[in-house]
Every structure is written in C-alpha cells, then in structure tokens.
Amino acid sequence: MTTVGTALPAAQTTRRAWGPALPRAIAGLVILVLWQVTVRAFAPDFVATPTGIAEAIPRVVSSAAFLGAVGITLAATAEGLVVALIVGTIIGVLMGRSVAVDRAIRLWINCFNAMPMLLILPLVSLWFGYSSLARFATIVFAAIFAVIINAAEGAKSVPREYVEVGRSFRSSGLRALFEIVLPASTPLLLAGLRLAAGRAIIGAVVAEFFTAIPGVGYFILYNSRTYHHNEAFVAVIFLAGFGVGFDALVNWATHRYLPWYRRDEQTE
C-alpha cells in the first residue's frame, strides 16, 4: 500500500504543498497498523499484511513467474488496446461526422458501453475456447466503446469553420480528416485512451480469471488459491499502479509534446 501511496497524484499533493501531508501520513500509518494488527489477531496466517506484502515485493518483482505474467498481460493489453483504438476511432469519427451513422448506431454503442463487460466472458469463451483469443476479444470489447464515444464527441465538436476553411482550400475529404478533424479532436481522443487503457487491463485480468490462461489475473488467482496472499497482493498493487501510471504518462506526454491542449479535469 505504501508504494502506491507515494506514487500517487503528485499534482494533487504539490498544489497544497505541506498542508495535509502530516494528517495524511498519520492516517496512512494508522491504516497500516490497524490492518496489520487486525489480521494478526483475527485472520489466518496466510492473509496479506503490510509487512508481509513489503517482504514479498522484492521477491515477487524479481521472480520469473511474476515478470512473465506481467509481460504477457501487458502485451495482450497493448495489442487489444491498439485494435480498439484504431477501430474505435474510425467508428467514432464516422459517428461524429455523419448524423446518419450516429443515429443508426448511437443507441447500441451506449447500450454496450453501459453493459458490464464481464458479460462478454461466457460468450467469448464459447466462441474462442479458453484461449488468449478470448482474452483479446474481451480486451477489445472492454476498451472500444470508451474510444468510440470519445472519438465521436471529439469529431462532432470540431469547429465548423475549420472544416469549411479546409473545404474552401479544396482539401480532400481524407486530408481534412487527418489534418483537421483528428488533430482538433485530440483532447477527447486522449481522454478516451486513458479511459480505455484502464478498462483494457481490467478486461485482460477478468479474462484470465475466467479462462485461467497465464497472466497477472491468473497470477493473482493462483497465489490466492494456494494461500500466498502477500504475493498475490503485490500483483494487485501493480494493477492499481498501472492505471495511475498510465494516466500520469498520458498527462506528461500531453504537457510535453502537445502543450496547447488543456486537459479536461472530467474524463467521463
């Protein structure tokens, strides 16, 4: 828990500098001590404790089993995410630029977006078996609707004048798309990417839970079933860290390379 604590929102803590740092540190300590004492007093030995986790971290992060699992899950997530980004952006831009397409599929996109992505698991395991293909499909399904909705919103909100100026200079449709619509909707595309990445890795994990194929999800499942809760918890910390880290990476990259885009605070 402490590792996550120190790695979390730098932007938030620096803003108010030292004000809440002390109560925060005390509360963190109290939480850790309470956790430790409660588990020691009431729970079986295998249950995760802060000291147990701290002890397990170096062992786990240098173990081939964990690194292999992380590699597999990250590669699968990246693969699914890229497909979801490409296909999702195409569908989203079509929706954003064409009222007819929007009317035809908006309803279904919203429905699928509101549906718990877990529901796809039994279907994909029926279709693809208990395989990495099932995981791939789950990741794409988990990520794509966030991409579509944000891309559609972005493409719709491109100021009309931009497109009209492009047209008066006789830019072709495709060129207008790549040089006007997509750049103008970048902030929302980035928001979609951040949302989608978080969902994608959770999609990977639940698919691994469900199909028991190797990866971080299976690492957690296996270790918790064999009463290695401390080890399993390290993987949970990794997952929480991934979400936060990816967010931070996108923010950093935006500030560094696209400083003219003010990122919205709201992502939903």
Add this chain to the structure above:
Amino acid sequence: MNALKRHGPFLASLFGGLALWEIVGRNTSAAFMAPLSTTIVRLIELADAGQLWPEVASSLSLFITGFVLSVIVGLPLGLLFARMRVLREALDLYIMILYATPMVALIPFILSLMGFGFAPKVLVVFLFAVFPILYNTVEGARSIKPELIEVARSYRSSEWALWREVMLPYTLPYTMTGVRQAIGRALVGMVAAEFFLSASGLGGLIMNASQSFDTAGVFGATLIVGLLGVGLTKVGSVLEQRFARWRG
C-alpha cells in the same frame, strides 16, 4: 406524425439492430450465435420451467443489498469527512487509491477468506459501489461555501440543523452523480460476484448455460442483465437530473 419524427430514428435504430441480430444469428452456426427469436423462445422456456424469475430475484436482492449498504455507509461518511476537515485531508488520498484499485482483482482474496455465501457477494457489490458515492459526496461537501456554514452558525443553528438544512441539500446533487456511477459499478460487482464467487442469480444462469453450450440461454440471460443495466442506469440518470437543479 410529430411523435414519429421524434422517435423515428430511435425506433429505426432499435429495430435495425434487432433485425441484424436475427439475420446474423440465422446465418451462423447455432453454437456461435442464437438469433433474437430463438433467444426469446429460450427465455420463455426458462421462465416456464421456473428457472428465470428466481434467478432474477436472487440477482436483484444481491444488487439492492450491496447498493443500499454502500449508500448507508458512503453518504454519512462523506458528510462527516466534509465536516471534519482534518479527517478529510487525512483520508482523501486513500479513498482515491481505493477508488482507483480494480475491485475485481480483490475477488480471489474475498473468496478464500469468506467462501461462497451471500455475505462475500454483498461485500463485492458494496466495494464496487461505495467509493463513487463516498468520493462524490466528499467533493460535493467540499464545495459548500464556508459563508453558508458561518451564517448558519451565527444564527445559532444546531449541528443537526446544519447537516439537515445546509450540508445535505448542498451535497445531494453531487452524491447523486456518485449514485449514478455506483449503480453501474454495483451491476458489474453483481455479475463479478456471481461469476467468480459461486454461480448464482443471472450470472450463474449465464455460466450454466455457457457450460452446457446453450448459446440461446447465454444470449437470453445476458440480454436480461443488459436490460436491467440499461433500466437501472436510466433510473440513476433521472435521479441525477432531478437533483441537479439544486446545484448552487
């Protein structure tokens, strides 16, 4: 005519999608996809055999128990945090961390600690739902203008009156945003609990159908959960809209 114009695109999209489902379903293998008609027939069969409604009831009772619990805990705790600044500053970071933690990853721990009963499932739904409510309530309460509380104070309002007349009305719109998010997450928690703890309710129905290669059953039960999700999300949005007017 006007109604047709207004709802026309919606209906066209709805029926177009359903027709597409039917056509694709009819032209692919039955193991791959069940067309809409087969799905509905299968649902009626399940209902007649008494296998559908008890599962719906079981899922709903799980959802409602976990969700209500998360409101009962999240709302007062959020208000308390708002009133006691030290507490809030001390804990908001940890709430953020828990909010960001993928709850689904905690299910194996809950399973091995609490087993297969109703309580661990409720805990899963609760964990999925409580943080959006808590987080948004704290955010809302934080946005109360200090002058309001000072004015109430100078009129010697009691602590109880302050909570009831100032803090609660001011915070509820934000809490309702949390409630809307929590409804969606509680639904995910419900399905996750039914999938990964012990198969029960609609999730269990889907699992059983999938294990016996009953594709129509999978589609049918999934459809019911999807409809439930759309309906509950709608309720959440209506609640949010209803209270949004209070925002100052």
